[in-house]
Amino acid sequence: MDAILKRHSVRSYSKESIDGATIEKIVHAGMAAPSAMGSKPWHFIVISERDKMSAITKIHPYSQMLLEAQCAILVCGDISAEILTDYFQQNCAAATENILIAATSFGIGSVWVGLYPNEKYRRDFKKLFNLPDNIEPISLVPLGYPSHAMQPSNRFDSSRVHANNW
Numbered sequence: 001m002d003a004i005l006k007r008h009s010v011r012s013y014s015k016e017s018i019d020g021a022t023i024e025k026i027v028h029a030g031m032a033a034p035s036a037m038g039s040k041p042w043h044f045i046v047i048s049e050r051d052k053m054s055a056i057t058k059i060h061p062y063s064q065m066l067l068e069a070q071c072a073i074l075v076c077g078d079i080s081a082e083i084l085t086d087y088f089q090q091n092c093a094a095a096t097e098n099i100l101i102a103a104t105s106f107g108i109g110s111v112w113v114g115l116y117p118n119e120k121y122r123r124d125f126k127k128l129f130n131l132p133d134n135i136e137p138i139s140l141v142p143l144g145y146p147s148h149a150m151q152p153s154n155r156f157d158s159s160r161v162h163a164n165n166w
């Protein structure tokens with residue numbers, strides 16, 4: 001609950017680097033997500049090359065935080081690994097949220113940058129990362145230690161909770 005409630009989008013980072021073991025744990029959290037029929041139709045590209053990060057900002061106008069991020073994780077869906085058709089977005093969304101929560105638990109700031117189902121992002125990311133035909137880019141998570149502290153808001157709203165019926 002602590003990490004879930006603390007998580008918020010962090011778009012400004014310090015220059016402190018993130019060690020490889022921590023990145024691996026964050027990816028591990030992504031792979032711990034639930035998936036339809038246990039299909040696990042995901043792949044994760046850990047991006048640390050500055051040229052690649054900068055190329056992404058030219059494709060995606062809402063990813064400028066990458067210029068400050070230490071690295072980023074591109075969450076991809078493998079359509080050929082699906083057991084139930086068209087669930088790959090939900091499976092990869094679950095993995096993405098796990099990544100955000102795990103990063104928060106290590107004091108690392110992150111933000112969900114949405115890619116799927118935008119056709120232009122899909123085309124340009126496939127080209128930039130040399131993705132095979134069966135692999136779809138779903139989301140991108142820049143990572144970095146936050147440059148300043150921020151308090152998340154409390155969003156609990158009892159009017160959105162229903163008992164047994166609408």
Ligand SMILES: Cc1cc2nc3c(=O)[nH]c(=O)nc-3n(C[C@H](O)[C@H](O)[C@H](O)COP(=O)(O)O)c2cc1C
Nearest residue numbers: 007008009010011062063065111112113114115152
């Ligand atoms: C599917 C999805 C796509 C998003 N795309 C972007 C994005 O492209 N750029 C960005 O800065 N934030 C993006 N966000 C983050 C949202 O803006 C953010 O989660 C929302 O404003 C709530 O703020 P919080 O994350 O601090 O709770 C995205 C979030 C989701 C779930």
